[in-house]
Amino acid sequence: MLKNMSGLYAANGINPGISVKFPSAFHFLPHLLDNPNSLKLAYLMSKNREGVSLVLGIPTVKREKYSYLMDTLQNLIDGLSSEEANDTIIVILIAETAMEYILQIAKEVEMKFPSQVESGLIEIIAPSSGYYPNFDKLRITLGDSSERVKWRSKQNLDYAFLMSYCQTKGTFYVQLEDDILAKPSYAAIMRKFAIEKTAKKDPWIVLDFCQLGFIGKLFKTAELPWLINFFQMFFNDKPVDWLLDYLITTKICNWEKNDNCKADKAKVWIHYKPSLFQHIGMHSSLKGKVQKLKDKQFGKVALFFPHNNPPAEVVSGIKHYKQYTLKRAYLGETFFWGLLPQPGDQLLFNLTPPVTLKRFYFRSGNAEHPTDKFYNTTVEVKPVQPIQNLNFSNVTQDGFIIVDSITLVPPVNTCDVSNDLTNEESGNGYIMVEYNLPGSQLQAPDKINEQNNDNDTLLPNSQDDVLLSELREKSRGECQGNSAAAARRYGVYSNRNTADRRLFLTIDRRLRETGTFQPQVGGNSGHPIMDATDEDILEIIEEVPGTSARVITKCSSRKFDSAGIASGSLNNSIGKISSLRLNVHSESDNWAILSEIHLQDDSRIR
Template structure:
């Protein structure tokens, strides 16, 4: 008998030797308190023989036999939340142009209620083998969402490279270039690993991507739709909340093994969204009937919710060089800027705007500012007319479509009408009489309060760029708060 065929038998025999002492009613061990049915099931599980070889993950990924840790995360940042109502799977990979992950996570969390945050689990699956990069992503998430990691809402995991076969030994399929074959093969196995991890953690599982946006109330919408279809005794397999690819596809966690098995069987053959469609066809369609009959049958188990509650916002695919401007037309418009009623001011900047995306319009709340390649020494200046008693400020750079177009290494400075003789130790003065009151963080946000008692009335506020940027810059939110603000 080959080692591969003998392994299940060996494991079965070992399992039998461990449980056999506890299989009688008189045992004082925990197994002795099991019901007759439970003991019978355990006994049946232990009676495998070498004459029958049941298929397992090792049948399709035999290399896993050489790596005992291949089916455990290589990296895991988790509080161990279990019994979630909804598990959201968010796979992410290193992108060459720009990352949408933090914007996506922020939107998913902000669109939940406080109660939903205690009932859901978001699993960020960093599908990279470079552990330094994985830790970098995890560290960024820790800085941005510390309370949600602590509460257990957010988890971060990554797979070991040993889970995957030799990606240079794949068969060329569908006439695709080998680079694309490797990309879609890895995506199939990424999804399988993520689903295996998520399966025991909740009731429903929703597959997402790292470059999407959603709407307020999306969790309640999905939960209520699932409960409604279940109450109607609809034998659904997929509830679909987005018309694009694999985004927004909901499954029952107990049925994820069907998907995992199918993805692992055909990981080298087809893209993951095609495999989902073929799985449904295999389960439902009668080959003796015409395609219309098949579609009608599929619609009974693959149920679409309208309008869509997820939108794809990325333009740069995880496949190198691929640009995709896919949009779900049912979703509606995405908010690209956040208007506020700011005090009267004359605004100016030496950063050239793109088309009509001027600083003036952004300050008035009519659009956002989009400037070309900020350079060291560039400024964005607000001259208040009349001067104001400043209470606080908020500047948000980047937006959901261009999350990397942020202001980096940029300080927030104010010019008091009368320069105070002394300043609090936390404040610094510039050579030209401005006082530094804040700076943009690594997420492209500058937010703070101003001590009006120390600085008095302010006649100008300035954003000063200290380092040349490789990206354009967007200001999607400008909010100036004065002591007169409501």
């Protein structure tokens, strides 16, 4: 053939060894070339788990009002069986560049879900600051405001980054958000549905488990590169859910037969009903945007939990919203929804007649309004027996005993303990759903050794080392949000005048006097609590004279948002209770819910 070639250059052009260069992410995002670390992780918390069925991707950003991330994670984890948890990875993308904030969120996740982090169920990543372009130089598209263009463009890049990290982790990838509620067994349902569709060998692109936005969209990880590249190419042009629609339309539809496009897309974009996820966040990550959309396919979830409470007259110092009164909540007909709780507001339950209360349980917030909680609110009981005959130091001026609290602990460098009575502004609503007063295992203290007659050493009546061992475990487990309450709840007591006793009420006293507890790092007072040597973790060892038991509690010096629950038990030595109240100590510019109120007296074993 070469002999027949007439041109010299033509003959030399065969197999030149030169490859064609296809465009890459650097062509669509040229700013990545400005920083050699642009595609490197700035932060990684991982046990390198791989080969699972489901990878759940959750991007989270700093919100102006309230972060729903912990509520979302708790809900997702609660919906997994142990077997499902071993076959799932939850990857959290902290889509911020301020390392201080990244570490704050990572630490909070690790502290609240230590076993899930240790097992590899939860991973946390954060991008390099060089990953993002100069958002001030973006083109204004779709007639949107500059702020909205920045917000949706960054969201596209966040999704692309998260998908890129997750694509080698498992078989299926599910896109979630940080402000959602999942139905029980959601993972098992998604896994089964995806496997069934794959086994039929019918082509599908996305399995949709939520009708809203980009929530609950399941993809094969092998097909994520299609999405990643598409998001990178058009990140400045359209919102992420529009881009998904355009991609599928481009792949599936015949423009000459446009009438069939919707039906053709439905074959590969398969909707599962009823929906498995609901959007719960009211405040969008876009500043000023209020998101009220709900997935009607999700169905209803329990918003309150009724109980058969003892007869009582209820008095609310907080104005209720519409039909959501405190009386109806106490009767188990609905939840209580109060407007703008203020310091000094009280919810009072006058028991008629007085009863010997065994247990109590109060739950604030509910599934649709998880942020509407009571913060810095104490649970207090008033015995019929004169207060001077009881050995309690945590007594109010009008004769109520503080038995527990729903607490928002103050910020960094304070120990996570209860009874922080500072006027912290929550900025969130409050919902009371159920009234379940199961009693705070608050045990009336008796002297453990009558011969010693030591008024400073008080323990529950007739308790032995076995119970104290249980106490130690329970107290350790609950200390992360409510150390002092946990100690009281399980019966460890000390009078306030015990300067050298390593007991929680020492901290409790400090909180009442100063509004904060600050460990004195490297102090020399000789007090094991006040001279804490670790700014981050404070380990409190309670040595109980007269026994071999010790109560060990570790508290973190960080801000802790409680679960909005107060519960416990009361010992018979307190006697009959005439009144119980919730006493608010913090101002709020929003509402609050009580979704559960349960008071259990000795005649009502449920």
